Amino acid sequence: MTNTLLFIVLPYLAVFACAFGSIYRIKKEPMSYSSLSSQFLENHGLLWGSLPWHLGILLILLAHILAFLFPSFWQTLTSNQVLLMAIEAIGFGLSILCLIGLVVLGIRRLTSPRIQAVTTPMDLLVIALLLAQVGLGAAIAVHCKWGSAWCSGTTTPYLWSLVLFQPDLSNIEDLPILVKAHIVCAWFFILIIPFSRLVHLFAVPIEYLFRPPQQVVWNNSRKLNEETPAFAKEETRRHFLNAFLGIGFGAFLLSVGTLSKVFSFFFGPRLSEKEETELMEVRLAHLESTVDQKKLELERQASKYIMVAPITELNPTAGKYFIDYKMQPAIAFKGKDGYPLLISAKCTHLGCTVGNKVDSEGRILCPCHVSYFNIETGQPNAEAPAKTPLGHLPWVIMDEQGKVMASRDNKGQTSCFVQPDALSAGKVYIAKSLEDKTT
Amino acid sequence: MDIRAQVSMVFHLDKCIGCHTCSVACKNVWTDRPGAEYMWWNNVETKPGTGFPTLWEDQSHYKGGWELKGRDGNKKLELKSQNKIDSFVKLFYNPNQPGLEDYYEPWTYNYANLFEAEAGDDQPTAIPVSLITGEPMNIEAGPNWDDDLSGSTFYAENDINLEELSDEEREQLFEIERISMMYLPRICNHCANPSCVASCPSGALYKRGEDGIVLINQDVCRGWRACISACPYKKIYYNWKTGKSEKCILCYPKLETGQIPNCFQSCVGRIRYLGVLLYDADRAAESMKVPDKALVESQRTAFCDPFDPEIIKMAKANGISDEFIKAAQLSPIYKYVMKWKIALPLHIEYRTMPMLFYVPPLLPVMGKMANGIYTNALDNFFTSLDKSRLPMKYLARLFSAGNEDIIEYVMKKLMAVRYYKRTLDMQDIDLVMMNKMMREGGTTPEEAEEIYRLTAVPTIDQRFVIPEIQREESIESTCNPEICKGSCGIGVIQPPTRGL
Numbered sequence: 001m002t003n004t005l006l007f008i009v010l011p012y013l014a015v016f017a018c019a020f021g022s023i024y025r026i027k028k029e030p031m032s033y034s035s036l037s038s039q040f041l042e043n044h045g046l047l048w049g050s051l052p053w054h055l056g057i058l059l060i061l062l063a064h065i066l067a068f069l070f071p072s073f074w075q076t077l078t079s080n081q082v083l084l085m086a087i088e089a090i091g092f093g094l095s096i097l098c099l100i101g102l103v104v105l106g107i108r109r110l111t112s113p114r115i116q117a118v119t120t121p122m123d124l125l126v127i128a129l130l131l132a133q134v135g136l137g138a139a140i141a142v143h144c145k146w147g148s149a150w151c152s153g154t155t156t157p158y159l160w161s162l163v164l165f166q167p168d169l170s171n172i173e174d175l176p177i178l179v180k181a182h183i184v185c186a187w188f189f190i191l192i193i194p195f196s197r198l199v200h201l202f203a204v205p206i207e208y209l210f211r212p213p214q215q216v217v218w219n220n221s222r223k224l225n226e227e228t229p230a231f232a233k234e235e236t237r238r239h240f241l242n243a244f245l246g247i248g249f250g251a252f253l254l255s256v257g258t259l260s261k262v263f264s265f266f267f268g269p270r271l272s273e274k275e276e277t278e279l280m281e282v283r284l285a286h287l288e289s290t291v292d293q294k295k296l297e298l299e300r301q302a303s304k305y306i307m308v309a310p311i312t313e314l315n316p317t318a319g320k321y322f323i324d325y326k327m328q329p330a331i332a333f334k335g336k337d338g339y340p341l342l343i344s345a346k347c348t349h350l351g352c353t354v355g356n357k358v359d360s361e362g363r364i365l366c367p368c369h370v371s372y373f374n375i376e377t378g379q380p381n382a383e384a385p386a387k388t389p390l391g392h393l394p395w396v397i398m399d400e401q402g403k404v405m406a407s408r409d410n411k412g413q414t415s416c417f418v419q420p421d422a423l424s425a426g427k428v429y430i431a432k433s434l435e436d437k438t439t
Numbered sequence: 440m441d442i443r444a445q446v447s448m449v450f451h452l453d454k455c456i457g458c459h460t461c462s463v464a465c466k467n468v469w470t471d472r473p474g475a476e477y478m479w480w481n482n483v484e485t486k487p488g489t490g491f492p493t494l495w496e497d498q499s500h501y502k503g504g505w506e507l508k509g510r511d512g513n514k515k516l517e518l519k520s521q522n523k524i525d526s527f528v529k530l531f532y533n534p535n536q537p538g539l540e541d542y543y544e545p546w547t548y549n550y551a552n553l554f555e556a557e558a559g560d561d562q563p564t565a566i567p568v569s570l571i572t573g574e575p576m577n578i579e580a581g582p583n584w585d586d587d588l589s590g591s592t593f594y595a596e597n598d599i600n601l602e603e604l605s606d607e608e609r610e611q612l613f614e615i616e617r618i619s620m621m622y623l624p625r626i627c628n629h630c631a632n633p634s635c636v637a638s639c640p641s642g643a644l645y646k647r648g649e650d651g652i653v654l655i656n657q658d659v660c661r662g663w664r665a666c667i668s669a670c671p672y673k674k675i676y677y678n679w680k681t682g683k684s685e686k687c688i689l690c691y692p693k694l695e696t697g698q699i700p701n702c703f704q705s706c707v708g709r710i711r712y713l714g715v716l717l718y719d720a721d722r723a724a725e726s727m728k729v730p731d732k733a734l735v736e737s738q739r740t741a742f743c744d745p746f747d748p749e750i751i752k753m754a755k756a757n758g759i760s761d762e763f764i765k766a767a768q769l770s771p772i773y774k775y776v777m778k779w780k781i782a783l784p785l786h787i788e789y790r791t792m793p794m795l796f797y798v799p800p801l802l803p804v805m806g807k808m809a810n811g812i813y814t815n816a817l818d819n820f821f822t823s824l825d826k827s828r829l830p831m832k833y834l835a836r837l838f839s840a841g842n843e844d845i846i847e848y849v850m851k852k853l854m855a856v857r858y859y860k861r862t863l864d865m866q867d868i869d870l871v872m873m874n875k876m877m878r879e880g881g882t883t884p885e886e887a888e889e890i891y892r893l894t895a896v897p898t899i900d901q902r903f904v905i906p907e908i909q910r911e912e913s914i915e916s917t918c919n920p921e922i923c924k925g926s927c928g929i930g931v932i933q934p935p936t937r938g939l
Contacts, residue, residue, distance in 0.1 A: 030658035030659070031681070031683075032937075034660070034662035034681070034682035034683055034938055035661055035662045036662060036682040037663075037682065039536055039664065040539060040664075040677045040679050041571070042538075043538040043540075050531045050532050051528075051532045055528075055531070113574055114572055117571050117572050197938065199938075203641070205530075205640030205641050205661070208526065208642070211642060213636070214632070214633070214636055215642060216645060216647070216648045217645045217647055218649065219647070219649060
């Protein structure tokens with residue numbers, strides 16, 4: 001239960017909150033989007049805090065993302081003993097660099113009165129969380145060695161299972177508590193991004209690499225309509241690009257499952273001869289069962305009578321389902337007059353199968369959209385979505401020898417050829433001959 | 440040719456009395472907010488002096504402006520502060536950004552203490568408290584710390600523009616009790632080739648097409664601070680409270696409604712002129728790719744004659760309205776900069792093509808010392824320029840990128856105008872002498888009269904020629920009208936508070 005909460009619910013919650021919150025904030029409160037630099041107030045500590053921290057954490061995150069996005073490439077990389085050692089050593093070194101930077105930043109924030117003037121409780125939480133997260137990372141590097149190698153069999157499949165919406169905890173269940181804490185801490189980190197200064201992660205000015213040095217904005221509509229590249233045009237283009245990328249990425253995530261199937265069709269493992277044969281057999285069995293069904297249908301169409309039940313088995317309140325000539329469901333009751341009452345069970349609203357239990361008012365219920373049908377008349381209740389009555393089916397009662405004892409045609413005309421007491425020995429059939437008259 | 444209009448400015452330094460009224464008018468309207476207390480979008484410096492922020496002209500330290508790189512034929516301008524790659528590392532820590540120490544820590548006084556102090560032997564005082572931390576503090580610097588030379592030559596001697604002066608010239612300048620000084624009011628130059636715009640990683644800085652005002656979109660600014668070191672004039676300030684940069688907006692809300700910007704309107708000495716200048720935007724950066732000493736002349740080649748029918752046609756094709764063209768023809772700026780050529784840009788060697796021009800001061804040049812006595816005899820009513828107390832070399836460093844010929848030309852012309860008016864009014868100068876001065880000053884009686892009228896007795900409409908802005912065409916400067924249309928409360932709808 002706790003595992004489900006921390007490793008399935010929390011991640012989805014965090015990613016959703018992060019995406020939604022960040023977009024909401026940039027749209028509704030763009031003024032609050034800033035890196036909130038404090039270099040102006042305190043210069044010296046920042047040099048020894050901000051630079052080591054940012055450079056270290058960027059490289060570490062890059063390695064994390066590589067291992068997640070290209071597991072097979074990463075595996076090849078880490079299967080080389082020398083490379084593995086190098087990656088581990090660099091990773092540990094960088095995490096120490098990050099820790100030094102963080103400690104400097106933390107001390108600076110706690111001791112400089114000028115910095116305190118611009119410090120919010122959230123800033124302190126962010127530093128605390130980052131210290132915990134990087135500390136855990138460094139501890140993992142020491143206590144659970146070769147993390148860059150074992151991650152491809154544990155955390156990477158776990159993350160991918162989350163991405164593919166098929167959460168699977170089996171790969172991480174047995175990990176040491178240090179690693180689990182590192183994962184949970186990461187989800188918390190993502191969760192608080194939109195509520196803290198961490199939004200500056202999304203403000204990385206990549207577009208600076210590509211834009212011309214000068215920017216001009218025209219408010220004049222005559223000019224706006226002309227060719228000159230205006231800030232406003234850039235804006236709409238950027239909006240379009242952002243929306244396009246956003247939708248594209250969403251669609252990509254959604255189609256990952258499909259794509260993996262398509263991928264495995266072309267590049268996945270081929271079937272062995274034995275598997276091929278088995279597959280053929282299964283398909284043949286499917287076909288055969290369909291043939292049987294069709295034969296049965298034909299047979300029913302050809303036969304003159306279809307047996308419903310011995311009359312003794314019929315009941316006035318609990319109907320017995322059967323299939324009529326048109327392969328439609330119907331229900332057989334025992335009517336008040338002691339004769340069978342056969343009524344179609346196909347709701348006249350949208351064709352659901354109507355229930356077979358009669359309520360105290362002599363009605364049966366279609367459960368789909370709550371239509372009550374009176375079994376005597378077939379009429380639906382006034383509020384029901386169904387507007388036309390259920391039809392009654394004609395029937396015959398025959399004895400063992402096939403002699404007709406009683407019948408009712410589709411006009412509701414009942415005829416009895418023997419003493420009513422003797423009827424209990426007979427069986428109820430629907431008769432093709434009587435049916436035919438209806439059509 | 441890409442003709443654009445620029446609302447540009449001339450400050451006539453001979454008329455500046457250093458009263459700081461402009462600074463206060465600006466401060467009270469725009470920068471009296473938390474986070475902006477230390478900002479002086481308009482400030483007045485005493486020259487020689489170290490300025491605000493301290494030694495802002497030292498680009499070997501602050502790395503502002505453009506650098507000319509490359510060989511002949513393939514010259515290009517590059518930002519001194521960053522290139523596209525290392526700008527990303529400088530997001531984390533910018534080595535060239537001035538800190539609070541380079542400006543000053545803003546303070547107020549604890550006046551309540553005067554009333555609430557407990558009875559004691561001493562008179563209670565209002566102690567200074569920091570506007571940032573709220574703690575008591577020692578005042579160690581202020582926005583005009585070296586105002587009027589601050590009673591010593593200490594600040595003046597550290598002026599970086601004095602580097603090239605010889606010892607003799609220095610001695611002459613710093614002779615005790617005779618040191619001369621001038622005032623230099625500074626606002627944003629609203630450059631035509633702004634390095635701040637080019638440096639902004641987020642693309643928040645832009646130049647308005649219609650009037651050339653350089654602005655920062657506060658919604659787009661992410662506080663990367665690249666503009667602060669890139670602006671060589673240090674006229675972009677970081678708001679420590681909101682985490683965004685701010686700068687002079689040339690009071691565009693006033694301009695758009697036909698009013699005069701605060702610092703211009705409040706100027707006691709009436710030193711300020713405002714008007715439209717037409718320039719060729721294609722030539723803006725191009726004209727800055729020449730050696731230092733040719734920059735002033737080169738900049739003038741980018742300006743256009745507003746009376747030339749060909750230019751008017753192209754300007755109209757480029758969306759410039761008739762009102763702007765008319766304003767450009769009446770512009771006092773065009774007269775000072777292009778017609779008379781007596782207004783010069785400040786530190787054009789930063790190659791940002793500043794659009795604020797200064798008429799250099801003549802007054803400190805005039806007096807002369809002889810045997811320890813200030814002489815003003817008739818035969819040398821105007822002392823020769825090479826013996827002036829404020830060396831030409833110094834003025835050339837400020838206003839013509841070291842080209843003394845340009846400064847001399849301006850000085851001679853200004854002198855000739857005075858000579859001409861003195862002769863007419865006082866009749867105490869020989870006409871032959873006057874004609875000689877006029878010839879040397881390269882001016883004519885008509886021009887001298889014109890210069891005199893616009894300098895000494897202009898009306899407010901002659902000093903400020905503000906074009907009518909077509910409000911029906913511009914809805915809001917920071918938002919595309921197509922996007923803002925139909926919404927209400929156009930403008931900054933978010934209070935400028937600090938984010939989480």
